[in-house]
Amino acid sequence: MKVYKPPMGWNTWNTFARNIDEKLVMESADKLVETGLAECGYNYIVIDDCWALKQRDENGKLVPDPEKFPSGMKHLSDYIHSKGLKFGMYSCCGTLTCAGYPGSYQHEFDDAKSFADWGVDLLKYDYCFRPTTIPPEILYRRMSIALKNCGRDILFSACSCGFDDTREWIGTTGSHMWRTTDDIYDSWESLKKLSKVGLENAKYGGISRFADMDMLIVGMYGKGNVGLGGCTFEEYKTHFSLWALLNSPLMIGCDIRNMDEDTKKILMNKEVIAINQDEESNVPFDARIINSPYDDDIFVYAKMLSNGDYAIGFFNFTDEKTNEWQTHFTLEKLGLDEATGKTLLMKELWTGETERVENGIVRFKLEPHTCKLYRASVIDK
Numbered sequence: 001m002k003v004y005k006p007p008m009g010w011n012t013w014n015t016f017a018r019n020i021d022e023k024l025v026m027e028s029a030d031k032l033v034e035t036g037l038a039e040c041g042y043n044y045i046v047i048d049d050c051w052a053l054k055q056r057d058e059n060g061k062l063v064p065d066p067e068k069f070p071s072g073m074k075h076l077s078d079y080i081h082s083k084g085l086k087f088g089m090y091s092c093c094g095t096l097t098c099a100g101y102p103g104s105y106q107h108e109f110d111d112a113k114s115f116a117d118w119g120v121d122l123l124k125y126d127y128c129f130r131p132t133t134i135p136p137e138i139l140y141r142r143m144s145i146a147l148k149n150c151g152r153d154i155l156f157s158a159c160s161c162g163f164d165d166t167r168e169w170i171g172t173t174g175s176h177m178w179r180t181t182d183d184i185y186d187s188w189e190s191l192k193k194l195s196k197v198g199l200e201n202a203k204y205g206g207i208s209r210f211a212d213m214d215m216l217i218v219g220m221y222g223k224g225n226v227g228l229g230g231c232t233f234e235e236y237k238t239h240f241s242l243w244a245l246l247n248s249p250l251m252i253g254c255d256i257r258n259m260d261e262d263t264k265k266i267l268m269n270k271e272v273i274a275i276n277q278d279e280e281s282n283v284p285f286d287a288r289i290i291n292s293p294y295d296d297d298i299f300v301y302a303k304m305l306s307n308g309d310y311a312i313g314f315f316n317f318t319d320e321k322t323n324e325w326q327t328h329f330t331l332e333k334l335g336l337d338e339a340t341g342k343t344l345l346m347k348e349l350w351t352g353e354t355e356r357v358e359n360g361i362v363r364f365k366l367e368p369h370t371c372k373l374y375r376a377s378v379i380d381k
């Protein structure tokens with residue numbers, strides 16, 4: 001059986017949108033390896049929208065823009081593969097892509113064949129300009145079955161942005177990851193909005209079918225296509241921690257040719273990545289016993305890990321410091337009640353600090369916009 005973990009990599013869209021070419025893609029592939037990002041697990045290089053000519057050729061095939069990609073897609077994919085990386089591309093279930101390039105509607109099998117010929121390993125599949133007379137699940141099944149029959153393993157990344165109750169039908173489409181919301185922007189408000197929706201959708205994910213909270217904005221600092229005001233280091237850390245805990249794919253969106261040390265520190269925290277890449281992809285659950293009605297933007301979620309540990313994350317998306325009851329969890333909620341004789345030894349994955357849980361409960365105050373993310377192992381009391 002083919003089992004995927006949340007896909008990790010880099011995608012052109014957040015920073016570059018239509019300003020893409022083979023030089024950028026090759027340089028980014030080089031950087032993914034040189035910086036050590038690839039070694040951390042980021043192994044997909046994904047070209048998003050705006051790579052094609054506006055017209056198909058006389059045989060109805062998609063044509064890569066020769067000005068942007070003069071050596072062609074096979075050459076580019078060979079280059080990416082030679083670095084030990086994987087190659088992702090983009091299309092759409094409608095007549096046009098979101099940026100107005102040809103979509104795959106009624107060309108699904110031909111386009112899947114082109115992607116296979118080009119050595120593609122992942123296809124992101126968008127939701128614009130679609131014929132509304134056809135149910136969306138059918139449009140996604142079309143491309144999915146085409147990919148599964150194209151002669152190459154191609155990971156199918158559905159991007160219907162949570163619209164039309166995506167979570168109710170996406171499991172029938174054979175997709176491996178699926179977007180829960182419309183687009184992310186590089187601002188705290190955007191993170192806050194996407195986080196809530198991500199939490200609502202986490203339980204609809206599972207092994208090889210990951211709820212995709214959209215590409216990361218870590219390290220963008222307001223620059224590029226989706227750059228708005230930008231976020232602070234602490235805010236990017238909160239963002240990355242939540243995406244990791246909720247099994248979201250981790251697709252970098254900043255310019256990895258120019259990352260500062262803070263950005264590397266976040267993206268390359270191997271212990272946080274291990275929480276995301278855990279083999280069982282278990283569903284995270286609310287670890288608090290009581291929730292105050294006023295703490296809509298405060299979350300404490302735990303996820304069981306395959307080696308018998310727990311990942312536990314505390315998130316404060318409000319502008320106030322939390323009180324201790326807003327940021328607490330109990331051992332009982334984790335299946336470790338008094339009678340088990342067990343407790344937890346917790347390690348915070350950003351500071352390395354450890355603490356032992358006494359009296360069955362952990363409570364503390366959390367600064368605004370910050371988080372704490374722990375790996376906790378079960379020990380005797």
Ligand code: GLA
Pocket residue numbers: 013048049097098099126159161182183
């Ligand atoms: C949609 C998607 C984005 C990006 C653009 C490209 O908005 O949600 O992630 O792929 O299309 O046009």
